[in-house]
Amino acid sequence: MNGLDVAGQVLVVLGALVFVTAALGVVRFPDAYTRISAVGTAGGAGIVLVVVGALLLQPGVSATIKVAVIVVLQLATSSIGTMAVARSAYLAGTPLRQTRYDDLDTEGAPR
Amino acid sequence: MTGIDLGLALLVLACLASTYRMIVGPTEADRVVAADLLLFGMVGIIALVGVKASSAATFDIVLVASMTAFLGALSLARTLTRGNR
Numbered sequence: 001m002n003g004l005d006v007a008g009q010v011l012v013v014l015g016a017l018v019f020v021t022a023a024l025g026v027v028r029f030p031d032a033y034t035r036i037s038a039v040g041t042a043g044g045a046g047i048v049l050v051v052v053g054a055l056l057l058q059p060g061v062s063a064t065i066k067v068a069v070i071v072v073l074q075l076a077t078s079s080i081g082t083m084a085v086a087r088s089a090y091l092a093g094t095p096l097r098q099t100r101y102d103d104l105d106t107e108g109a110p111r
Numbered sequence: 112m113t114g115i116d117l118g119l120a121l122l123v124l125a126c127l128a129s130t131y132r133m134i135v136g137p138t139e140a141d142r143v144v145a146a147d148l149l150l151f152g153m154v155g156i157i158a159l160v161g162v163k164a165s166s167a168a169t170f171d172i173v174l175v176a177s178m179t180a181f182l183g184a185l186s187l188a189r190t191l192t193r194g195n196r
Contacts, residue, residue, distance in 0.1 A: 008114070009113070009114025009115065009118075010114065012114050012115060012118040012159065013114050013117050013118050013121070015118065015155065016117070016118035016119075016120075016121035016122050016125075016155070017121060019121065019122055019125040019148075019151070019152055019155060020121050020124055020125050020128075022125065022148055023124065023125035023126075023128035023129055023148065023152075024128070026128060026129055026132045026144060026145055026148055027128050027131065027132055032138055032140035032141050032144055035132070035141060035144045035145075036140075036144045036147070038148075039144055039147050039148045039151070042125075042148060042151055043147070043148075043151045046151065046155065047151055047154055047155060047177065050118065050122075050155040050158055050159065051155075051158050051170075051173060053114075053118075054158045054159065054161070054162045054169065054170075054173075055170070057115070057162050058162050058165065058169065063169075063170050066170035066171065066173075066174055067170055069174060070170065070173055070174050070177060073174075073177065073178065073181075074177050077177075077178070077181040078151070078181070080181070080185075081147065081180075081181050081184030081185060081188070082147070082184070084184065084185055084188040085140075085143055085144060085147055085184060085187065085188045085191070087188070088140075088143075088188040088189065088191040088192040089140035089143070089144075089191060091191075091192045091195065092139065092140060092191050092192050092193075094138050094139075094140040095138070
């Protein structure tokens with residue numbers, strides 16, 4: 001076991017801990033909007049940490065190129081998917097936990 | 112390879128927690144959120160199982176799986192609004 005192996009295992013465990021934190025948020029947070037914010041973090045940071053850790057455990061030139069593509073695409077698309085889900089949750093009328101300030105409600109806002 | 116096993120166990124724990132949220136609900140949006148986290152967790156599990164089996168195709172499969180997870184999230188978002196944009 002060399003230094004690359006150790007670094008890879010540390011990164012894999014860190015990424016899995018990010019996932020566990022997001023799962024804790026999904027279970028414990030009060031409404032759908034706070035839950036989707038927890039999932040967005042895991043989709044970006046967690047996948048990147050796990051995949052880079054996997055690369056350090058199984059190094060190679062072509063694997064490095066693939067991991068670079070995965071990291072760029074994952075960082076770009078996970079936030080887009082998260083925003084799309086949150087937007088359609090609002091459009092579908094999912095209730096907010098605390099509705100005193102609803103900046104998206106442009107019709108009934110007393111402003 | 113103890114780090115990989117620990118990471119796999121934590122990822123399975125996260126997937127089980129999001130499955131619990133998917134079953135309990137209470138709203139449809141909560142189920143979509145849980146499905147999103149489950150997709151990401153499965154991508155991580157695929158990466159770790161591929162490294163554990165020292166497969167040559169690990170990162171190809173992870174690339175395809177992460178893009179499919181993105182398409183799945185967009186499809187679920189569209190389903191939530193019943194096809195309206």
